[in-house]
Amino acid sequence: MTRRWFAHALALMGALNLAAVAPARDKEVQQPSLSYLRDIFPSIYRPLPRADTLIVHATILDGAGHRIDDGELLMRDGKVAAIGHDLDRTGATVIDAHGRWVTPGLIDIHSHNGTYVVPLTTIDEKASDVSELSDPNAAGTWIETAINPQDPAFPLALAGGVTTLQVLPGSDPIFGGRSVILHPITATTMQAMKFPGAGQGMKMACGENPKGENAELHRGPTSRQGELTYIREAFERARHYMEDREEGGGDHHGPPGKGHHPMDDNPMLDTLAAVLHGDIPVQMHCYRADEMAVMIDLSHELGFRIAAFHHAVEAYKIAPLLAANHICAAVWSDWWGFKMEALDGIRENAAFVDAAGGCAMMHSDSPFLGQWLNVEAGKAAAAGRRAGLSLPPEHVIAWITSNPARALGLDDRVGSLVPGKHADAVIWSGDPFSVFSRAEMVFIDGAKAYDRADPHYQPGSDFMLGRAPQAAR
Amino acid sequence: MIRAAFTLAALALPATLSAQSVAIIHARAMPVSSAPLDDATIILANGHVLSVTAHGAPPPGARVIDAGGHIVTPGLVGAASQLGLTEVLAAADTTDQSVSSGPLGPAFDVQYALNPNSTLLPVARADGLTRAMVFPGAAATAPFSGMGALIRLLPTGDILDRPRAAMFAAVGNGSQSRAGGSRAAQWGLLRNALDEARRYAALPRPSGPRDQLLNRPDVEALAPVIAGTMKLAIQADRESDIRQAIRLAAEEKIHIVLMGGAEAWRAAPELAAAHIPVILDPQADLPQTFDAIGARLDNAALLARAGVTIAFSVSGNGIYLSYDAGIDMREGAGIAVANGLPYADALAAITKGPAAIWGIEHGGTLAPGADADLVIWDGDPLEPASAPLAVLVNGVEASLATRQTALRDRYAPGRQDAMPPAYR
Numbered sequence: 001m002t003r004r005w006f007a008h009a010l011a012l013m014g015a016l017n018l019a020a021v022a023p024a025r026d027k028e029v030q031q032p033s034l035s036y037l038r039d040i041f042p043s044i045y046r047p048l049p050r051a052d053t054l055i056v057h058a059t060i061l062d063g064a065g066h067r068i069d070d071g072e073l074l075m076r077d078g079k080v081a082a083i084g085h086d087l088d089r090t091g092a093t094v095i096d097a098h099g100r101w102v103t104p105g106l107i108d109i110h111s112h113n114g115t116y117v118v119p120l121t122t123i124d125e126k127a128s129d130v131s132e133l134s135d136p137n138a139a140g141t142w143i144e145t146a147i148n149p150q151d152p153a154f155p156l157a158l159a160g161g162v163t164t165l166q167v168l169p170g171s172d173p174i175f176g177g178r179s180v181i182l183h184p185i186t187a188t189t190m191q192a193m194k195f196p197g198a199g200q201g202m203k204m205a206c207g208e209n210p211k212g213e214n215a216e217l218h219r220g221p222t223s224r225q226g227e228l229t230y231i232r233e234a235f236e237r238a239r240h241y242m243e244d245r246e247e248g249g250g251d252h253h254g255p256p257g258k259g260h261h262p263m264d265d266n267p268m269l270d271t272l273a274a275v276l277h278g279d280i281p282v283q284m285h286c287y288r289a290d291e292m293a294v295m296i297d298l299s300h301e302l303g304f305r306i307a308a309f310h311h312a313v314e315a316y317k318i319a320p321l322l323a324a325n326h327i328c329a330a331v332w333s334d335w336w337g338f339k340m341e342a343l344d345g346i347r348e349n350a351a352f353v354d355a356a357g358g359c360a361m362m363h364s365d366s367p368f369l370g371q372w373l374n375v376e377a378g379k380a381a382a383a384g385r386r387a388g389l390s391l392p393p394e395h396v397i398a399w400i401t402s403n404p405a406r407a408l409g410l411d412d413r414v415g416s417l418v419p420g421k422h423a424d425a426v427i428w429s430g431d432p433f434s435v436f437s438r439a440e441m442v443f444i445d446g447a448k449a450y451d452r453a454d455p456h457y458q459p460g461s462d463f464m465l466g467r468a469p470q471a472a473r
Numbered sequence: 474m475i476r477a478a479f480t481l482a483a484l485a486l487p488a489t490l491s492a493q494s495v496a497i498i499h500a501r502a503m504p505v506s507s508a509p510l511d512d513a514t515i516i517l518a519n520g521h522v523l524s525v526t527a528h529g530a531p532p533p534g535a536r537v538i539d540a541g542g543h544i545v546t547p548g549l550v551g552a553a554s555q556l557g558l559t560e561v562l563a564a565a566d567t568t569d570q571s572v573s574s575g576p577l578g579p580a581f582d583v584q585y586a587l588n589p590n591s592t593l594l595p596v597a598r599a600d601g602l603t604r605a606m607v608f609p610g611a612a613a614t615a616p617f618s619g620m621g622a623l624i625r626l627l628p629t630g631d632i633l634d635r636p637r638a639a640m641f642a643a644v645g646n647g648s649q650s651r652a653g654g655s656r657a658a659q660w661g662l663l664r665n666a667l668d669e670a671r672r673y674a675a676l677p678r679p680s681g682p683r684d685q686l687l688n689r690p691d692v693e694a695l696a697p698v699i700a701g702t703m704k705l706a707i708q709a710d711r712e713s714d715i716r717q718a719i720r721l722a723a724e725e726k727i728h729i730v731l732m733g734g735a736e737a738w739r740a741a742p743e744l745a746a747a748h749i750p751v752i753l754d755p756q757a758d759l760p761q762t763f764d765a766i767g768a769r770l771d772n773a774a775l776l777a778r779a780g781v782t783i784a785f786s787v788s789g790n791g792i793y794l795s796y797d798a799g800i801d802m803r804e805g806a807g808i809a810v811a812n813g814l815p816y817a818d819a820l821a822a823i824t825k826g827p828a829a830i831w832g833i834e835h836g837g838t839l840a841p842g843a844d845a846d847l848v849i850w851d852g853d854p855l856e857p858a859s860a861p862l863a864v865l866v867n868g869v870e871a872s873l874a875t876r877q878t879a880l881r882d883r884y885a886p887g888r889q890d891a892m893p894p895a896y897r
Contacts, residue, residue, distance in 0.1 A: 335792050375858075
């Protein structure tokens, strides 16, 4: 059964890859041929006004493993044009970053900004947009349809050096739904923040959260084994759905809106089918090592791809297994103990994942931590160094730049300051891993989106307007 | 390297630990009570700091610890934590931090629940924390949470340092639902409670059936508050509540400590004038609730500039409060520095400040006569990436081993044992 499915999936991969490989930069986003992947809410993001910029005399960590002292970064037409020394400054605005550090824009692979909208009120207590809770299977939901761009957490993430973030649904459903990748540039609509051409992920959750919620709501599996079986059944349904649509010559090979509908679209099964196709990677909330190992086996059996385990407090116990399966681990620096499945958290987690050749990432999950990912990485790396590992800054910066870019499938565009990639960069007041350093300027697509010294480049959400004065009396 | 040396030295110690004097040499001392001192010799005897002097000679017979130029500070003092009350936050049967049902209000006393074997304590101590106020969470009945206790993170024995160390209450931020849905009801109940405590103190029996709201244990628990011998800590974020607290302190002539205080900067001069200290979260810059619309990262800097005594307690979505109680305060202090608070004030806000707020006479500094609680750091203590090389509590070096270091060692990369990790 599974082998048959694998063959089926491989046959389809070719067609899908065309859409995936030509991810139409910025403006021209091509619609994939399968309806499963149709972008119903296309990005209308446009880079902010920009000028070609040359940053000089900076300590640069390029996100690709290099450190360039007294280095230069040239950004032209929104792309990294060159990095090194003595670059051509013709027509470029020059910024002297003496004593400053430059890194790629930070990427938060696990944010709830826009859905865990502050201030929290009893409205959210009753019905929050973090997760759809009517069913343990919310795979059909798209979190982007809930994003409130006026969440005050977005401009604060930007001020913390974040240039790209993935908003994930919460972990109470087993299938949380599709994620969305945004730039934290406050806009009037979600579409205007949406990273053009970025794919979606699907949130899934293991362990305590879904089973606890199910038990409380008297619906869905109430045990880990129940969750596993539930996942198998859901994917089995999705496989039949795909086969039926293939055999029925469904509309999904034609352009949107044309052809007949041999059967109803099912948003839930569409998502699961896209996951089985390998077009939407799974972003899986999992704490315990044993559970992650079970989920890896399950992914092999059913034929889906886990891009990353999120929270993953026990990733260090199975670091080689994660590395062998090319699964990233998104972790906190020091959160532990607050629930049973988080008891074994250690501060060396990211470092041990890294030491096994794996892909370690810091994530926020919280609008507070989402402003301090650099400090998170600093803490986690320091713990690793104390355990005897060599973790130079030029390597550690990958945990909050190129590694999350990889897990999001965006490493061809962002996450490192390599010529041709998007000019997403941060100028830090000092060592980016120090608590004393702040992001001074943040560039997205070569445009200055934030400047700590210039109020004209400090976006604020509508929510904060017209309230009690923010100046000291 | 240095850690290994410390460990070896500790192994060689005689049994009469606390009696022996200890000399820490080549320290960059940050006594908090006085200016930093390079190449300092810190002498500890009988559980107290004897002296901090430049280039001082260790006394004969003292155990000598070479700090190798590293920074030495007083042991950190947690202004507000729930250490010893919480094991697994999500598993209610492992937590004791608040009274979730029943009539117990001010009389709820956390001292009886303290667990010295909690796995959270060694983690906090290994991050430099040697003392903390353990405060009760919001109770089933508003606005009083109950009485907090001071703990000292001694490696063995009783951690309770002073029971009934302060009274706690919470106003606003959604907790008004417990008082019938309005913060006005919370303030009314709070004022009434103090009033009943006064009347009860004057005439220690209820004057008639249904004549008072508070039961006997609650009204008796409030007696030291109205007598001015116990501080009343009020958790509040909104400016209006903060101003109510200032008014209450003046009208009732009681000692109030403000906790939370997201909008405290708006009333900074008044708080300073009223000598009301503020325990705040330097990381709180989001309008988390409608009470905290004015939250900002320079709250600490603005308060300190106005002359308010400050101390730090970092929430981290509630997780930092207990699980990482040592590292979080240092990170918070670092963030406050990055946002305008002078370094010395930030260090004081995790040492001398909380000690002063809670009346820990000999804690939070390395002044002569202070308790011999100190930390030798491998870097800047306000960098959360730094860690202690050694922690001394009551003059005795504490082990830095925790459940986490045991897990770390068991799963260290590259181990190629034939037997599974459980045999390591």
